[in-house]
Amino acid sequence: SDPQKVEGINRAAEAQIDAVIEAVRARRTGNMMRHRVPLFASCAYHAIGLPRMQQTSKFAVDADRCIGCGLCAKRCPMAAIEMRDGLPVWTKPECAACLRCLHCCPKFAISHGKRTASHGQYRHPKPGVRM
Ligand code: SF4
Ligand code: SF4
Secondary structure, three states, X not given: OOHHHHHXXXXXXXXXXXXXXXXXXXOOOOOOOOOOOOHHHHHHHHHHHHHHHOEHHHEEEOOOOOOOOOXXXXXXXXXXXXXXXXXEEXXXXXXXXXXXXXXXXXXXXXXXXXXXXXXXXXXXXXXXXXX
16 A cells, blocks of 8 residues: 555544544543544445455465464454464454454465455554554
């Protein structure tokens, strides 16, 4: 993915987070979210899109790239991955769809659906920050 684009997104997010922190400290109440997606689209995503995303059958691993480090399994918050014969296997039918496994892989060996290659892998801009 484009590092400058990622930097811009992170900068905007930091500013929003700072504003929310300030509001919480000042004990202000109200909706802190900026809704960029129409409500009907958000509802449709949660009814149809998200359950699809959560199917672990959509994950695949490139055995030629995978070095068997086990990071994907270790970092999965749902314990949905087991290492078998040096390769990750998704052992639960559904997961949180956080995509941490895909983005923490040092070899970008995990894909989810057909568009992973074009979407790319997220790398935190600050060196040393663990995914
Ligand atoms: S997407 Fe998240 S919850 Fe699902 S298998 Fe990967 S790390 Fe685990
Ligand atoms: S993190 Fe990547 S390289 Fe490591 S075991 Fe998982 S798929 Fe293989």
